[in-house]
Amino acid sequence: MFQTIPADAPPAHAATALPILQLVGVRKMFGGFAAVEGIDLDVREGEFLTIVGPSGSGKTTLLRMLAGMDQPSEGNITLRGELINDMPPNRRPTCLVFQSLALFPHKSVGENIAFALKVKGVDAATRKKRALELMRVVRLPDNYHDKNVMKCSGGERQRVALARAFAYDPDVLFFDEPLSALDYKLKKALEKELKDLHRETGKTFIYITHSLEEAMVMSDRIGVMRAGKLVQVGTPEEIYGAPVDRFVSEFVGEVNTLKMTRAGAEWHGVDVPGTFTLAPPKDGAALDEAFVVIRPEYMRFLAPGDRADNRLSGAVYNEYSLGSRIQYQVRVGEKVMLVELSRAHALAPGASREVTIGWDAADAFTLGS
Amino acid sequence: MATTPAVARRRTNTLIWIWTAFVLIAVYLPIVCGALASFNKSRYFGFPIKVYATEWWQKTLDSIEIGMLVRNSIAIALLVTAISVVIATFGALAFARYDWKGRRLYQKLILLPVFFPQPVLGLALLLGFNAVGIQTSWLTAVFAHLVWIVPVVTLVIAIQVYGFDPSLEEAAYDLGCTRVQVFREVTLPLLWPGIWSGMLFAFLLSWSNFPLSLYTAGADSTIPKWLYAKMVAGYTPMVPALGTMATLGAASLLLGGGLIMLLLRRRQPA
Structure with a gap:
């Protein structure tokens, strides 16, 4: 029998797959202040989810809890059904690309990329082979392998950070506004590359930014945060076409x-x-x-x-x-x-x-x- | 007549030169005088020097007593360097890297010993050792030096800690490192320049310390202690000779330390 699939139906994996990450009532208190206030969210396997919100809306705190650098004060975070609230970052199958990129300044491009492999005890020859493979994936020339990472341009560093995260082979990648320091043109180019990489690798990407424009270009779904709460979660079309309140509608652009x-x-x-x-x-x-x-x-x-x-x-x-x-x-x-x-x-x-x-x-x- | 800008600039330059020369002479002339005095053939101190000789240097190098106190000074300085660098590295991380309750108080308290008058600190420590019944020796001097030197080294290393992005450690942790691996792979290599300077500071401050050693080294002598004792009674040109040797030793250590630093920087990827 044949089934007709409406053109606007979400991809099959999104509809059927179990959530890879699940947040239930996640709260984070700093003293008496709730930076994140009761977040419920299901992240689907393989999706590109962007959390947008103005600065101070709690999106970085949320990401740090997902990455394991902060622990929720209340609520549960589960990864493939396993409770990971207190699992340290080095045991999580997740990797964070920092806003500052946090590239190791005392290591070469290749050493930065292969860092996770070195930690695992992989031998030098295999590390180099894998680093070169990943450099091709992120479009870095082979002769950059031994280059001082501090002598790379902003866009090149971006690629090194990405390749370094891929080398860890995480199930979920987190991005903390890694493109915010770049000029407009490069940012636009890298947004598209990131989207391509997402499709090619099939990994789950969770990206945070204050720029809804950035979110619109790349994401399968967008979550809008305000004052520690998720105000709306939906496809870019839903966020743009059916905002739940004035905050979301005004966040999308001038109205x-x-x-x-x-x-x-x-x-x-x-x-x-x-x-x-x-x-x-x-x-x-x-x-x-x-x-x-x-x-x-x-x-x-x-x-x-x-x-x-x-x-x-x-x-x-x-x-x-x-x-x-x-x-x-x-x-x-x-x-x-x-x-x-x-x-x-x-x-x-x-x-x-x-x-x-x-x-x-x-x-x-x-x-x- | 009005001064043209060119004349004014020349005048400024001349003044800068005169000032710089004055400062350099004031700082280095005494050291040169000490060195000259050690080459005086005569036993008694006095300028101008009539006959130059190297015999007092030879005597200094041959002296068993001096050999012993140089060994004391080196032993104290090495032990102080080793201990203070370990305490100060972790102390600097607590000082500059981590946010914890009481950190601001710690930051102030750790620095206070630097500003204590050293003779008072030395006396206080001596009284303390006596009170708990510890016989003073070069080992108690090591302790006394540490009280004063650890804060200095902590500050030197803390400057390096302030200069590095804490997210580097988080990134390493996130990429699968254990806490120990984070320290070995990221923290230590990045703090290394500060640790190295801290080590040089520790050694040199201990090497040249007189007031603390005077009070707390007991019967064991060190180079500064001996220089003082011989100045008070029993001067020979061996005093300036040993003083010059100690200065040269410190200078070459500093030079060598700088060179090693430079070589380590060169070794980084191109």
Whole structure:
């Protein structure tokens, strides 16, 4: 018999595989302060999971607990069903790529990469062979084997750190913002390489970053953290397309947020005048007060006769070129609304700056908080 | 007439030269004088030297008494170096690497002995040894030296500890090292320059220490103790001769230590 698999179905392994890592009610207290507050999370075998959050949201603490460098104050962390709360890092089949990379400055590129093998007592010839193999995997030239690691460039060091982690042959790799110190172009290139390596090796990657942009490019799933809690976990599309609250929606990028109150069946603007049509909230909650979040790319200028579910009148007072796109700042009363258009749809230079902007209810999110 | 910038710069340079020369002469002239005095043929100290001779150097090298006290000085310095470097390495890690309750107090307390007047420290230790009934000898001097030298060496090594990223140790631990392997593979090699300087400091500070040895070495003599005793009574040019030898010994140790350091750096991967 044949089964039809919908195009947007997750890969088979993700649906069927048992979680490789499981967190239940994990908390970490420092004195009276909870850095991580009750995290429940299942990490699937082979997935690329990114935890994003602003600095101080507890993501590094969470990662350190997963790697074994900190112990949870409460809750359980299990790896393939085994409780590993207090298992030290050297006995865990996991490896962390540090933000500072933590390359050993007194060792050559090859010695850094083969470090885990040396610790295990593997002989020198085998170590060199394996180091060279891994150098090819991360695209480092063979003659770098004996190079002083401190004389490598930022991107090369990145690759050494990655190869060193692979040499340990971990089941799960952790990344603590390893790309944050690099320039934009190199970062973009390495993000793609990391994603390729993830696919080629089939290992489970858990990556933390404060940049959602980075997370979007690489991840199978994203978890958004705020103040020690996981606010939302989902695919990049879910995070982008169905944020659970304003924090998540604003974290993804610049958005327009309007506060509304309900009077009977009608929604009235609080910051802007008028009545509006709102899509029902995704969780089906009955709200008397709501926030409407509209991404700038779903806002458009309306010509007379154009129809839209909702409209506002205002004046363009600023426009920024974002390269292929243009962002307009439109003042509506006290409120500034953002409209982002591709260059092809830009306002003509001579056109009036007094504009009507609008959006459709289905393109916006209705959120309770 | 106004001074041009070029003239002003020349004047500044001249002043710098004069100042530097003055400092260097003030520091090194006494050592040179000591060396010259040791080459005086006459038994009595006085400039200008009428006849130069190396006989007092020969006598110094031949003296059994001096041979013994040089051996004492070396034995004390070596033992102090060995013990202090072990205590100070772990002390420096506690000082600079680990966060623990009472660390700030420890950081202050460990440094205090450096600022004690040494004669007072020596006297206090002597009274202490007497009180518990320990016969003073070169071994008690080793203990006294340690009280003063361990803090200095701790500080020297702590500077090196501050300079290295603690995540390096975590990385090694994460890559499968036991605690011992982390220490051997990462901590020790990275602290090595600091440990090496600490060892040189320990040896040289012990080698040249007079006040602590005076009080706590008992009947055993050391080079500084002997120099003092002979200056007080029984001067011969053997005093400056031995003093110059001790200085040369220290200088060559420092030079050798620096060279070894340089060679070790060279051995790192290109």
